[in-house]
Amino acid sequence: MPSKDEIDDRLKQLAIAAKNHQPQTVERQKAVTTLVMEIQKYKIVKFPKNFSFTWEIYQEICTEAYQDLMFRICREIKNYRPEKEVSQWVNFLIIKCFQEATPRVIGRSDFKRSYYKDIDAFFDGQTNQQEDESDLLAKALIEIIEExxxxxxxxxxxxxxxxxxxxxxxxxxxxxxxxxxxxxxxxxxxxxxxxxxxxxxxxxxxxxxxxxx
Known part of the structure; x- marks a missing residue:
C-alpha cells in the first residue's frame, strides 16, 4: 500500500492532468475517469458525522452525497487548485454534497440547508462563475434524463x-x-x-x- 504522501502525489498529478485538458473532450473524460477511479480506490472521502438521523437514513444520505460528489468532481475539475491536496478539495466538496442530499433523502423541503458560501475564500474567489456553470451542466443532465x-x-x-x-x-x-x-x-x-x-x-x-x- 502506498504511503499517504505517495497517494497525495498520485492524485494531484491526475487532477492537474485532467484540469489541463479542454472541457468536453475525450482526453478530459478519460483523465477525470481515471482520477475518480483512484479516489474510489484509495477511499479518501470522509463523510461528515451526523448523529441526528438513524443509521439507515445516514447511510442513504452518504450514498446520495457520494453520487453527487462524483458528478461534482467531473464538472468542477477546472476549479481544482494544485496548491491544495486532492483529499482537501474532495472532502470540502463532500460536505456540500452531504448538506444538499440531506433534505432530499429525508423528504423535507423545509429542511434547513447550510451551504458553504465561503468557497471563494477557499478557492481564490470563483463562486458565482462556478455556480453558473454548474447550473448549466445540471440543466443539460436534466434534459438527457428526461429525453x-x-x-x-x-x-x-x-x-x-x-x-x-x-x-x-x-x-x-x-x-x-x-x-x-x-x-x-x-x-x-x-x-x-x-x-x-x-x-x-x-x-x-x-x-x-x-x-x-
Missing part, C-alpha cells in the same frame, strides 16, 4: 418489479426530488429494493453521464 435518447435508462427495468425502471427513478429522485418513502408508497415496492436497483443502475450508467459533462 433519454434511445430509451437506454427506461430500458433498465427491475426484474421483479416491471413497473420500475431507471429513468422513472432518475426523474423522481434527481429532478422532482421525491423521497424514497413517497416513491415506495406510489410504486408498491420496498425502499431497500428501490434504492439498491437505483444504485446499481447509477454505477452502470455513470460513464454515459460523463459523456455530457
Amino acid at each position: 433519454d435518447p434511445g430509451d437506454v435508462f427506461k430500458s433498465e427495468v427491475s426484474k421483479k418489479h416491471p413497473q420500475v425502471n431507471f429513468q422513472l427513478l432518475l426523474v423522481k429522485r434527481e429532478i422532482e426530488e421525491v423521497s424514497w418513502e413517497q416513491i415506495s408508497a406510489e410504486l408498491g415496492v420496498g425502499i431497500s429494493t428501490l434504492s439498491s436497483f437505483y444504485r446499481r443502475c447509477f454505477e452502470k450508467f455513470t460513464p454515459r453521464f460523463r459523456e455530457y459533462l
